Amino acid sequence: MNFYIKKQLFIKEVLEEVEKKEQYGKSEIGKGKNIVIDYSSPNIAKPFHIGHLRSTVIGGALYNIYQYLGYHTIGINHLGDYGTQFGKLIEGYKLWGEEYDIEKDPIHDLTEIYIRINQACKEEESVLNQCRDNFKKLEEGDPYCIQIWERFKELSLKEFQKVYDQLGSHFDSWNGEAFYSDKMEEIMQILEKSGKLVESEGAKIIDLEEQGINTPCIIQKSNDSTTYATRDLAAILYRARTYDFDKALYVTSYEQVLHFKQVFEVAKLLGLDEKYTKGLQHIPFGMVLLPTGKMSTREGNIIKLEDLLEEAKARAQKMIEEKNPNLEGKEEIAKKVGIGAIIFNDLANSRIKDEIFDWDQILNFQGETGPYIQYTYVRTKSVIEKIGYLPKIQEVKEEKLMDEYSLNIIKLIYVFEDTLIQVTQKEEPSILARYLMDLAKAFSIFYQENKIITEEKELQDARVYLTSIVGKVLKIGTQLLGIEMPDKM
Numbered sequence: 001m002n003f004y005i006k007k008q009l010f011i012k013e014v015l016e017e018v019e020k021k022e023q024y025g026k027s028e029i030g031k032g033k034n035i036v037i038d039y040s041s042p043n044i045a046k047p048f049h050i051g052h053l054r055s056t057v058i059g060g061a062l063y064n065i066y067q068y069l070g071y072h073t074i075g076i077n078h079l080g081d082y083g084t085q086f087g088k089l090i091e092g093y094k095l096w097g098e099e100y101d102i103e104k105d106p107i108h109d110l111t112e113i114y115i116r117i118n119q120a121c122k123e124e125e126s127v128l129n130q131c132r133d134n135f136k137k138l139e140e141g142d143p144y145c146i147q148i149w150e151r152f153k154e155l156s157l158k159e160f161q162k163v164y165d166q167l168g169s170h171f172d173s174w175n176g177e178a179f180y181s182d183k184m185e186e187i188m189q190i191l192e193k194s195g196k197l198v199e200s201e202g203a204k205i206i207d208l209e210e211q212g213i214n215t216p217c218i219i220q221k222s223n224d225s226t227t228y229a230t231r232d233l234a235a236i237l238y239r240a241r242t243y244d245f246d247k248a249l250y251v252t253s254y255e256q257v258l259h260f261k262q263v264f265e266v267a268k269l270l271g272l273d274e275k276y277t278k279g280l281q282h283i284p285f286g287m288v289l290l291p292t293g294k295m296s297t298r299e300g301n302i303i304k305l306e307d308l309l310e311e312a313k314a315r316a317q318k319m320i321e322e323k324n325p326n327l328e329g330k331e332e333i334a335k336k337v338g339i340g341a342i343i344f345n346d347l348a349n350s351r352i353k354d355e356i357f358d359w360d361q362i363l364n365f366q367g368e369t370g371p372y373i374q375y376t377y378v379r380t381k382s383v384i385e386k387i388g389y390l391p392k393i394q395e396v397k398e399e400k401l402m403d404e405y406s407l408n409i410i411k412l413i414y415v416f417e418d419t420l421i422q423v424t425q426k427e428e429p430s431i432l433a434r435y436l437m438d439l440a441k442a443f444s445i446f447y448q449e450n451k452i453i454t455e456e457k458e459l460q461d462a463r464v465y466l467t468s469i470v471g472k473v474l475k476i477g478t479q480l481l482g483i484e485m486p487d488k489m
């Protein structure tokens with residue numbers, strides 16, 4: 001079927017729609033639906049690494065976009081604050097805590113203590129037993145162990161918060177793994193009853209061979225302590241009851257694909273309504289690679305996130321210093337550009353792809369980067385500033401926007417809401433990142449090919465108006481991704 005759209009009418013409608021809504025693209029299509037997003041979820045007493053940054057950025061973007069479409073969103077930071085490693089840390093702290101001034105750089109010191117105690121465990125069986133015992137005590141509520149553990153948690157959270165503040169991250173719940181410690185009993189009972197829980201070398205496991213998963217899910221270790229998987233099962237039960245979720249998304253690196261496959265499979269034994277088990281979804285993403293190869297904790301070439309964000313700001317500041325040294329509020333702008341560049345880089349490609357972390361590319365104003373989009377936005381602002389007025393929509397003559405370059409922009413603006421919906425259908429914020437890049441590019445071409453400031457008043461008004469709309473959509477879109485726009489650059 002061939003059909004033609006009357007261009008003028010189309011243009012008019014798009015312009016009116018954007019004009020009408022302060023929050024263009026916002027909708028109520030998600031009304032009444034609850035979306036749980038489990039993201040960021042770093043581990044206490046360990047560095048907040050670049051993988052957690054990706055989770056924070058991708059999860060945060062999904063959170064914002066779902067919310068914008070009217071869904072009720074619940075962001076959960078499922079902190080890794082439990083597990084046998086805490087038994088070790090407590091032991092290490094008991095032995096050497098006094099050697100450290102732990103308040104100063106807690107994560108650094110705790111990591112060091114952790115490395116030391118691991119070494120000691122290897123050398124001496126009795127130390128290892130002591131560590132296991134500590135975790136057991138922690139699970140049983142021993143006041144001394146709890147006190148130390150709480151201190152680790154408090155100090156770590158203070159560090160993590162520095163990163164969240166920079167990124168503008170928000171969570172509705174900070175219930176980490178430990179929160180589920182008293183909810184494990186019920187899981188054990190349900191699973192026992194299901195008849196699927198079997199003993200294997202002293203541990204309790206669920207075999208998933210029939211479901212096509214070759215590795216069984218360990219529910220309880222041979223020393224009776226629970227596992228990461230059990231705690232996730234308890235979390236599913238709790239979240240279904242508390243949030244009545246339609247979808248529960250888990251944003252982690254693809255290294256956890258097997259874990260979630262197992263957990264989601266075992267969750268079917270919990271007696272939950274199908275609505276819930278069907279709503280469980282792992283949202284995996286690729287690794288962050290340095291141009292020289294993989295970043296890994298073991299090899300020590302791990303980058304501390306706080307330093308990374310600082311460096312991003314410093315590099316952006318240096319660029320501003322070179323290009324526009326008289327700019328007012330340089331520091332604030334450098335922050336927006338530097339952090340925005342990192343966020344955009346995390347979202348620019350489909351999430352499952354490994355990402356190359358290369359400073360020169362990330363901050364390149366001419367590349368497909370956050371700064372490029374910010375720069376385009378600033379350009380829309382400065383056009384309007386130069387002209388000194390913003391025409392009213394009633395003054396805009398649609399026939400002045402029928403050239404190829406203007407139409408390109410209008411078509412893109414028309415599909416904005418649809419783009420947001422696609423993001424939620426594929427759980428893929430890169431669709432919005434891509435869209436914003438296309439819009440920014442379309443504007444640059446429009447700007448190159450069409451004189452905005454002209455003798456002809458009607459033409460000028462129409463073009464200025466379109467420019468302002470591009471600015472509006474770029475700003476809304478980047479905000480949804482978690483990127484802030486500078487007004488000047």
Ligand code: ARG
Nearest residue numbers: 038041042043078079080252
């Ligand atoms: N703390 C985990 C890690 O750093 C991520 C937790 C993800 N969420 C979950 N419910 N398992 O690998």
